[in-house]
Amino acid sequence: LFSGNVVTDTITLDGVKLNLSKNKQGASNWDDLAKGKPDKKEKPKAEEEDRGQLKISIGGVNSNNAQMIWRDDPSGSHYILDQLNLKTGAIDSGQPVDLALAFELQDVKAKQTWPFKLSSQLLHDTENDKLSLSRLIIELINLELQGGVTINKLSTAPQIAVALKSQEFLPRETFKTLGIAAPVTADPTVLGKALFEVNVDVNPSAIKVSKLHVRLDDTKIDGTASVATAGSQAVRYDLTVDQIDVDRYLPPARKEDKPKPAAKGDDALNLPKEMLRGLDIKGTIKVGKMKASNLRSEDMQMTLTAERGLIRIHPAKANMYGGSYSGNITADVRGKQLKVSMDEKLSKIQAAPLFKDVMDLDWVEGTANMTAKLTGKGDSITDIRKNLNGNVGFAFLDGSIKGVNIPLKIRQAY
Numbered sequence: 001l002f003s004g005n006v007v008t009d010t011i012t013l014d015g016v017k018l019n020l021s022k023n024k025q026g027a028s029n030w031d032d033l034a035k036g037k038p039d040k041k042e043k044p045k046a047e048e049e050d051r052g053q054l055k056i057s058i059g060g061v062n063s064n065n066a067q068m069i070w071r072d073d074p075s076g077s078h079y080i081l082d083q084l085n086l087k088t089g090a091i092d093s094g095q096p097v098d099l100a101l102a103f104e105l106q107d108v109k110a111k112q113t114w115p116f117k118l119s120s121q122l123l124h125d126t127e128n129d130k131l132s133l134s135r136l137i138i139e140l141i142n143l144e145l146q147g148g149v150t151i152n153k154l155s156t157a158p159q160i161a162v163a164l165k166s167q168e169f170l171p172r173e174t175f176k177t178l179g180i181a182a183p184v185t186a187d188p189t190v191l192g193k194a195l196f197e198v199n200v201d202v203n204p205s206a207i208k209v210s211k212l213h214v215r216l217d218d219t220k221i222d223g224t225a226s227v228a229t230a231g232s233q234a235v236r237y238d239l240t241v242d243q244i245d246v247d248r249y250l251p252p253a254r255k256e257d258k259p260k261p262a263a264k265g266d267d268a269l270n271l272p273k274e275m276l277r278g279l280d281i282k283g284t285i286k287v288g289k290m291k292a293s294n295l296r297s298e299d300m301q302m303t304l305t306a307e308r309g310l311i312r313i314h315p316a317k318a319n320m321y322g323g324s325y326s327g328n329i330t331a332d333v334r335g336k337q338l339k340v341s342m343d344e345k346l347s348k349i350q351a352a353p354l355f356k357d358v359m360d361l362d363w364v365e366g367t368a369n370m371t372a373k374l375t376g377k378g379d380s381i382t383d384i385r386k387n388l389n390g391n392v393g394f395a396f397l398d399g400s401i402k403g404v405n406i407p408l409k410i411r412q413a414y
Helices: 045-052 171-177 273-277 351-359 381-386 406-413
Strands: 005-008 011-014 017-022 055-058 061-072 077-088 097-107 112-125 130-140 143-152 159-166 194-203 206-216 219-228 235-245 280-292 295-307 310-320 323-332 338-350 364-378 389-401
Touching: 295 351, 338 351, 351 364, 364 381
Parallel strands: 005 055, 011 061, 017 061, 235 280
Antiparallel strands: 061 077, 077 097, 097 112, 112 130, 130 143, 143 159, 159 194, 194 206, 206 219, 219 235, 280 295, 295 310, 310 323, 323 338, 338 364, 364 389
């Protein structure tokens, strides 16, 4: 001890119970521990230097069957960490430590219990002010995550790097374990399997996702993203989706469902102009194949920019039914009212497959072209509809109707 080297055998704790609570006035049961009188006596510099050079060697720490109870009366939350077991390897200054942690998290209010396990190798590098968790394995509910965490500049401005990869899991089972009702979808087999891989860097100024890979059922999503945590809180993203059938994830359509008239004032709800003015976004989404509202498209690309109250989707383009779509949509909230403008075009769209998908009609053929240049302004969706103005053009070329005796239809109509 006098030489500055503290050596102990394994420390064992058994059956520890810790109760933490906060009453309705916001006072906690550990406040008195922090109210000790400060020591005003200055410590000799030599003593501070000796204390900084202290080296500790512990054979390990074993904590068995511990329990921690947290109760917060103001929020009504009540949680219990039960069957908490902690085991470490030998702890030596500057050396990696094996770590294993397991417990059950109980939400007393919701009557839910979730198991949790963690194993890793912990290294605290005091010389470089760095903390790392390598060979990290986390088991939570029906999820298994592997990866690592590194924290640089630990005592000054922490910079956190996280790399996690999940094993394949069942989203519907996850919902069930969490006590959450799974979404009702048109296709009951969706949300059947998933996995993800993500690399995240967190520093005082931004959160950056340098790698994102998600697989949900038959869809793969890859990309990058970042969010500034200071200043304008700018959002940047670049996402690629190989294929997706949106209709499978929507609620099932029911024949008895009828459109309900909008309640008075619902559609006239004022638009959140202040929130829109504060957006700082730039990102692109690319989709290889997509089906939505039974419409099919390929090679879709949409770029969204929002800066100082000017929001624009351009370029917006896709290939569909032998033709193409292009669009330029702008929302301007820099003034007192929202101004919307649309410049959209459909070119050389084949009618036969389009009508087959949308209306289940297979007796119309031809090529359709459509243009729409529209503007509107107002404080609500209703106002914009009332003020909508512009030009719409439609052409149907080389049209034909299969299997229909037109003169007979005319005589029948007459």
